[in-house]
Amino acid sequence: MPVARTLTQVHVESGMRFPRWRPGAWLLLVPALGAIGAVSVYPVLLGLWLSFRNTTLSSPDDAFIGVSNYQQLLADGQFWNAWGHTIEFTGASTLLETIIGLGMALVLTERFLGRGIVRAAMLIPWAIPTVVTSKMFGWLFDGQHGLVNYLARIFGLIHTNINWYGSPEFALPTIVMADVWKTTPFMALLLLAGLQTIPRSLTEAASIDGANPWQQFWMVRFPLLAPSLLIAAMFRALDAFRIFDLVYVLTGGGPADSTEVLSTLTYKNLFSALQFGYGSALSTLMFVTEIIIAVGFGIFLLKRFREVKL
Amino acid sequence: MHFLAAICIIKMHKNAFPHDKSDPEPSSRSGIDNDDPHPARLVVDSDSGLNRREFIKRSSMALAGAAAVSTFVGPRRAYAAGAVEVTFASAKFYGRQTMAEVVNAFNDSQSKIHVTYKELPPPSSSTEVHQALVQQLARRNGDPDVFTLDIIWIAEFAGAKWALDLDQYFKDSTSDYFTGLVQGCTWQNKLVALPWYVDSGMLYYRKDLGFSAPNTWAELIASAKEATGSGKVKFGFLWQAKQAEVLVCDLVSFIGSNGGSILQADGKTVSIADAPAVEAVQLMYDLINKEQVTPADVLSWDEEPSRRPFTGGEAAFLRNWSYVWKIAQSPGESKVVDQVAVAPLPHFPDKKSAACLGGYQFGVNASSKKREAAVEFVRWMSSPETQLRFATQLGLCPTRAAVFEQPEIGKEQPFMQQLKDVFLGAIPRPVTPKYPQVTLALQSAVSTALTTGKVEESLKTAKQKIETIVKA
Numbered sequence: 004m005p006v007a008r009t010l011t012q013v014h015v016e017s018g019m020r021f022p023r024w025r026p027g028a029w030l031l032l033v034p035a036l037g038a039i040g041a042v043s044v045y046p047v048l049l050g051l052w053l054s055f056r057n058t059t060l061s062s063p064d065d066a067f068i069g070v071s072n073y074q075q076l077l078a079d080g081q082f083w084n085a086w087g088h089t090i091e092f093t094g095a096s097t098l099l100e101t102i103i104g105l106g107m108a109l110v111l112t113e114r115f116l117g118r119g120i121v122r123a124a125m126l127i128p129w130a131i132p133t134v135v136t137s138k139m140f141g142w143l144f145d146g147q148h149g150l151v152n153y154l155a156r157i158f159g160l161i162h163t164n165i166n167w168y169g170s171p172e173f174a175l176p177t178i179v180m181a182d183v184w185k186t187t188p189f190m191a192l193l194l195l196a197g198l199q200t201i202p203r204s205l206t207e208a209a210s211i212d213g214a215n216p217w218q219q220f221w222m223v224r225f226p227l228l229a230p231s232l233l234i235a236a237m238f239r240a241l242d243a244f245r246i247f248d249l250v251y252v253l254t255g256g257g258p259a260d261s262t263e264v265l266s267t268l269t270y271k272n273l274f275s276a277l278q279f280g281y282g283s284a285l286s287t288l289m290f291v292t293e294i295i296i297a298v299g300f301g302i303f304l305l306k307r308f309r310e311v312k313l
Numbered sequence: 314m315h316f317l318a319a320i321c322i323i324k325m326h327k328n329a330f331p332h333d334k335s336d337p338e339p340s341s342r343s344g345i346d347n348d349d350p351h352p353a354r355l356v357v358d359s360d361s362g363l364n365r366r367e368f369i370k371r372s373s374m375a376l377a378g379a380a381a382v383s384t385f386v387g388p389r390r391a392y393a394a395g396a397v398e399v400t401f402a403s404a405k406f407y408g409r410q411t412m413a414e415v416v417n418a419f420n421d422s423q424s425k426i427h428v429t430y431k432e433l434p435p436p437s438s439s440t441e442v443h444q445a446l447v448q449q450l451a452r453r454n455g456d457p458d459v460f461t462l463d464i465i466w467i468a469e470f471a472g473a474k475w476a477l478d479l480d481q482y483f484k485d486s487t488s489d490y491f492t493g494l495v496q497g498c499t500w501q502n503k504l505v506a507l508p509w510y511v512d513s514g515m516l517y518y519r520k521d522l523g524f525s526a527p528n529t530w531a532e533l534i535a536s537a538k539e540a541t542g543s544g545k546v547k548f549g550f551l552w553q554a555k556q557a558e559v560l561v562c563d564l565v566s567f568i569g570s571n572g573g574s575i576l577q578a579d580g581k582t583v584s585i586a587d588a589p590a591v592e593a594v595q596l597m598y599d600l601i602n603k604e605q606v607t608p609a610d611v612l613s614w615d616e617e618p619s620r621r622p623f624t625g626g627e628a629a630f631l632r633n634w635s636y637v638w639k640i641a642q643s644p645g646e647s648k649v650v651d652q653v654a655v656a657p658l659p660h661f662p663d664k665k666s667a668a669c670l671g672g673y674q675f676g677v678n679a680s681s682k683k684r685e686a687a688v689e690f691v692r693w694m695s696s697p698e699t700q701l702r703f704a705t706q707l708g709l710c711p712t713r714a715a716v717f718e719q720p721e722i723g724k725e726q727p728f729m730q731q732l733k734d735v736f737l738g739a740i741p742r743p744v745t746p747k748y749p750q751v752t753l754a755l756q757s758a759v760s761t762a763l764t765t766g767k768v769e770e771s772l773k774t775a776k777q778k779i780e781t782i783v784k785a
Contacts, residue, residue, distance in 0.1 A: 060451050061473045061746060081757070146610040147547075147622070169612035171764055257556025258612040259764035260757050274444045276750040 047290070053283035060277035072284035082285065084260055085268040086292070088175060092264060093243040093296075096182045101236050103183065104190025109220075111191065112198045122195075129188040137252035140181040144168065168254050171261035178249050178262060186243075190235055197231025198224070230307055237300035244293055265289045396427040397686040402449065402457035404442045404673060405435045408707040415702065419693050426686045431457060436673065437616075439463055439558065443749075450475040453680040458687040459694075461673045462506060464497050465742050465752075468580075470676060471500035472746030477677040479504045482688045490712050497741050498674055506674035507695045508712035510703060513668040513739035514566050515732065516658045517623060517631040517641065519649060522546070524629075526656035530570070530596060533630060533659045537606040540629035548628040549606030551619040554597070556760040559615045561742055561752050562669040563632060564759055567593040569667025569740050570660035575755065576743035581783055585755070586769070586776040592661070594759060595768050602766065612764060624649060632658060634671060635710060638728040655728065657735050670739035672712070704729065710736060747782050754778040 054072055058065045076082050111122055128136070144151050144167040152164045167177045201224055209219045247266035250256060256263035256271070269289065273282030406412050416430040434441040446460055450470070462470055470476040480503055487495045490508045498506040516533075518526060522540050527533035537549025553559040568575060573589025576582070584590060600607040611619060616633060623631040624641050626648035631637070640646050641653045657666040675691045677684065693699060700711040705725040710732070711717055722729055743751055758775030762768045 060447055061469050061749070063473075145618075146613075147608065166609045166612070169610050169614075174613070254613055255555055255557045257756070257760045257764075258554075259761040260556070261764075271753055275440055276753060277447060278750070 050283045050290075051287055053279055054287045056280045058279040060279055068280070072281050073288075075281070076284050076288065081260065081263065081268065082288075085263045085265050088262065089244060089246070089264045089266075089292075092175065092179060092182075092246055093240050095176075095179045096186070096243045096246075097236055097240045099179070099183045100187045100190045100239055101232065103187045104235075105194055105232070107187065107191035108194035108198055111195055125188045125191060127188075128185050129192075131185070133185065133248040134252055136181060136185045137249050140177070140184075140249075141168070141253055144177050169258055171259050174254055174258065174262045178246075178253060181249055181253070182243065182246065186239065190239060193235040193238070194228065194231060197228050197235070200231075201227045230304065233300060233304050233307060237297065237304075240296055240300070241293055244289075244296065265292075396425055397683050399426055399428045399459060399683055399686050399690055400431060400457040401428050401459045401690065402431040402433055402446060403461040404433050404439075406707050406709065410702075410706040412707075415694075415699070415707075418702075419690060422693070426689060428459075428690055436463070450678065450680075455678055455680045455682045458678050458681040458683055459690055460676050460678065461509060462676050464670055464672055464674060465748055467498060467506055467674065468500050468744050468746045469748055471503070471505040474679055475676075476505040477679040477681065477684065479507060479677065479688070479691075482692075483507055489715065491714060491737060493670065493737065493739060493741075494672075494712050497670060497744075500744075506676045507691055508672075509674050509695060510672050510700075510709035511712050511736050511739070512634050512636075512671040512710060513736050514562055514632055514634060514658065514671070515668060515735045516656045517633060517637060517653055518656065519546070519629050519652055520654040521649075521652040522629055526654065527630075527659045529662055530659045531662070534600070534604050534606055537629050538604070541606065546627055546629045548608055548622055549604075550600060550630040550632075551614075551623055551628045552600075552607065552611055552632040553615050553619050554601075554611045554760065554763050555613050555615045556756045557615055558752060558756070560759055561755050562671070563597070564594070564755065565669040565740065565742050566632070566658050566667045567597055569669075570658060570664055571596075572661070572664045576745060576751070576779070576783070578744075580745045583776045583779045583783070585758075585779065586772045591769055591772055594762050594772060596661075597759075598763050598766055598768055601763065612760070635728070635732060636708075638732075639708060642728075655732055655735065657738055666738060668735055668739040670741045672710075745783055747785070750782045751779050754782065 055067055055069060056065060057068045057072070107125065111118065111125070131139075143149055146152065146164055146166040146169055149167070151167070152161070155161045156164070165173060167173045205223050205227075206219050209223045214222065245266055246264050247270065250262050250264055250267050251270070254262045256267045265285070266289075269282055269285045272278050272285055276282075401416060403412055412432065413430050416428050420427055433445050436442065443463070443466060446462070449456060450460075450473075453475075462476070467476075483504060487504060491511065494508040494511060495504070498504055498508055516526070518524075519540075522536075522545055524536040524539070527536055533550060540546050541549050552563050554563065565575065568585075568590045571589040571593045573584060573587060573593060575585045575590065577584055601609050601611065619631060620633055620637050620640065622628050623633075624637070624647040638653075638655065642650055644650050658668055660666045675694055677687045677691060681687050695712075697713055697716050700713055700716045701719055701721060703709040704711050704716065704722050708726060710729050711722070716722070717730060717733055742748070745751060754775055758771045758778070761774075762771035765771070
C-alpha cells in the first residue's frame, strides 16, 4: 500500500492529525457530488419514498400507505416466482460464464499462431447489441424452422422438434444459453487480464519443482487468479440479476410466467400498469437483493485479501 | 461515468432526429421492428472502450450534430404570424405518406393554426407509446394538445381526466361513424375520443385448398385436419398465444364466439370463470393439444411469427389483423398471392362470430390551453377527406361508413370493402380504467391455462385477481 504510506508520511511531516477544513477543496467537489446526488442518490431515495405510497399514475391515488406495498408484495406469488427465476438465471449464467470464460482465458493466454485475431474475434458476441442477440437466438431456437432443432434432428438427438420458447421447461434454459453466448467473452477478457498479472517465473519455478500442468494451475495460478475471478463473477452476477432485454424480446415473461424475472415484472408494474408505488416497492426489494449479493461477494473477497496479506 | 454520459448522448440523438425513418419496411405493425427497450445499454456495450479524450470528442460531435440538424430540419416553412401553436403526438404510421406529411397538409390548408407533430414509436410497440403519452399527460401542462390513443386506453385516459369530454363539439356528428366505435370512444356516457381508424382480428384462409370459410370452430377443425392430412400444408390453424397483449385479443374473440365475456358492461362483474369463457379457453387448449391443428409454438408467437408460415404457404388458417392482407397479396413477400380469402372468425354452435376491436383514436388533452384550435385540428383529421387520405395513402381503414363506400377505396384498397362486415362485428376488450392491470392478470392466467391445461383453475385465479383490481 504505497499510497497509504505516503499519505501517512505527509501527515506526520506536517504534524497534522486531521485534514484541515479547506472550503476551496469542498467547492471543487460540489459538481461531482451534485451529479452523483442527482442521478444516483436522489432517484434511489425517491424510489424508496414512492414504495411507501399507493401512487398510480392513471388514478388520483397518491397517499402514504406505510408498508402495505411490501406486505402485498411478499404475499404475491408472482413476485416470488419472478424472484426465483432471477436467482436461477443469475446463478446458472454466472457459473457457466465463469467456467467457460476461464477455459477461454487459459487458452488465450498461451502463445499460438493467430492469437491476436482470436482474441479480437472472441469479443464479437459481446459487442453485438443484446436485442440483436435476442432476435438471433429467437431464430436459432425457433421451434419449427430453427437451426438448432434441425441439427439436433440430423444428428439423431431428437425425433420431434423441441418447442424451445413455448414450453416452460425449456424457455428459461434457452435464455440462459443466449446470455452465456453473449457474455462469456466479457468474463474471458477479465480473467485473461487477471492471468496476465501472474508472473511467468512462478509457473516456471513450479514446473522445475516437478509440478504437472494440472498442479501448476490449481496450486499456483488459480489461487493468484482468485481475486480477479471473484470480482469478475461479482460484476457478472450483479449484471445478470438485472436481466431484461433477452426476456422482453424473446418471451415477454411467458409461457405461463415461466421466464418472468424481476426486471420484466417491475417494468410491467411500473410502465404498463403505471403502479408507481407497487412497482417501486418491487424495485426496492430488487435493490436489496442486489446489495445482499454484492455484500456476499465482498465478504468473500475481503477474506481472500486478508489471506494473501498474511 | 461513461455509462451516464452515454445515456445523455442517446438522449441527444433521440431529440436530434425525431423524424428519423431508419426503418424502410412498410409493414408498420410488424413485431420485428420493436423499438429497443434498453437503448442506453447498447451504446454502453459498444462504447465503453472509449478513452476520455475520444469520448469528449464524440460527445461534442453529437452536440454539434444535434445543433446542425435542428438548423436544417427545423420549421421548414414560415407560417403565418399569430397562428395558434398546437402540438400533436401520435404513434408512428406510414405507407405511401407519413403522418408528418398529413400534418403538413393541414398546416398548408389554413393559416390560423399551426400543428407541430411529435412522433412516438409504432403501434407494434404499444406499451412504449402508452408510456410516452402517460408521462406527458400526467404533468397536466397541456402538452401535447392532441394525441392518438389505442382503443384500450379510452377508459383509463378518461378516468384519469386526461382526455377532454368532446360531447359539446362532436355530439351531433357521431352518427356518421360506426356505432361500435363510438361506443368504444365513450366512457360513462361521454364521448372522450373521436374515431380515427379501425382494425380487428379476422380469419385468413387459403381458398385454393378446396374448403369454404368455416362458420363454426368444428368446421374449422375438420377443414384444418383435412388440409394437413393431405400434406398440402404443414399447419392447420395459426393464432397467437405469446404472453402479451395479443393473447388477450385472441382470447376476446374465442370467448366472444361462445357468447361469453371477460368483464361485464358494469365494469365490476368478472365473468372470466363462467361456463362460456371456460369452454372457450378449453377450446384454445384443445386446438393445440387434443385436435392438434395448432402447433404448440404459438405459445411463444405474436403477430409476425404466426404470419410468416401462413404467407409462406405452410398453413391453412390464420387469425390476424388487417395488415396481413397487403403482405399476402404482394408477390415479393408472399407465396400465396390470390390464394387467400378473409372471413369472420368461426363461432360455437348457435353463437355469433366475434372479432377483437383494435385501432387508434384522436383525443384532446383536457389540460390544453388551446382547446378550440385542437378541436379544429381533430375535426380536420377525422373528416371524410382526411379519412380517405389515410385509407388510400397509409392503409388505415376508415371509421366513417360513408368513406368505406368511396370508389377510390375500392380501387386502392379493395380488401377494406370486403372486410367491412368483420369490422362491424368487432367487440372491445374489457372496458375499465384499470385495463393495463387487468390485461397483465389475463395474460398470465391464460398463458398458464394453455400451457398446463388447468383451464378452470387458472381462470378462477384470474377472476379473483381481476375482481381485486377493478374493486380497488
